[in-house]
Amino acid sequence: MMWATQERQLRQAVIRSGYDVGPEDTNVGASPKQRWIIILSLLVCVVGIVNAQLMAVTERFREIGTMKCLGALDRFILRLFILESGMQGLAGAGAGALAGAGFALTGALLRYGFVSMTAVSWGAVIASVGIAIAVGCLLSLIGVLYPAIVAARMQPVEAMRVEQ
C-alpha cells in the first residue's frame, strides 16, 4: 500500500514536471519526436567522427606509406585504425553513458524527491547505460570504417609523394 502511494506521488510529480502522461499511459517519453531527436544527434556525431578520422588519415599519409613500404598489409592498417577508434569509442561511450545517467538521476532526485529513487527499476537503468555504451562503440566503429578503408587501400608511392 505504501509502495502504491509512493508510486502515485511519483506519477503526480512526473505529470507536474511536464511529461505527457495520459490516464491509461504506462510508458513515458517513447514518442516518435523524442526518437527522431536522438537519431539526429547520433547522426551528427557519426558525421563528426568520420570527418575527424578522415583528417587523421590525411595527417598520417607518410606514416601509412612508410609502413606499407616496409611490408605492412592492408589489414594491418585497417586493424590499427579500428583498434584506435574502438578504444576511443569505449572510453567516450563509457564516460558519456555514465555522465548522462548521473545527470538524469540527479535531476530526478532534485525534481521528484527521494520517492523517485525508491521506485526506479535499477535493472532498467543499468540496461539503458549498457545500451548507450554499445551504441556509442558501434557509432565509433561505423564512423572509422570508411576512413580506415581509404587508408588501407592507399598506394604506398602516392602516400610517400604527399608534401607536408
Add this chain to the structure above:
Amino acid sequence: MADQQIPPTNQVEPARVNRQIVLPFVKSVEISLKSIKVRFFRSLITTMSLVLAVSFLSFVRVSNDVGNPGASITSGRHSIRI
C-alpha cells in the same frame, strides 16, 4: 672422361618463399595507443562529440526509466486511477 657430368640445364630452382610479415595483436594495440597519445587533443575532440551524443541518449533513456514507475501505476497489479 666418360664420367664427367654435365650439369642439368632444364632443372628449375625452387622459388624462395619469404616468411610472411605478421604484426602481432599486442603490437597493434601498442601502436594505436601511442598514436592516440601523440595526437591526444585531436582524439579528445573526436571523443567529446561521441561523449555528448551518448550522454544525451543515456540521459533520455534513464529519465524515462525514472519516470516509468509513475506512469505504469495504471497497469498490472497496481490498478489505481488518479
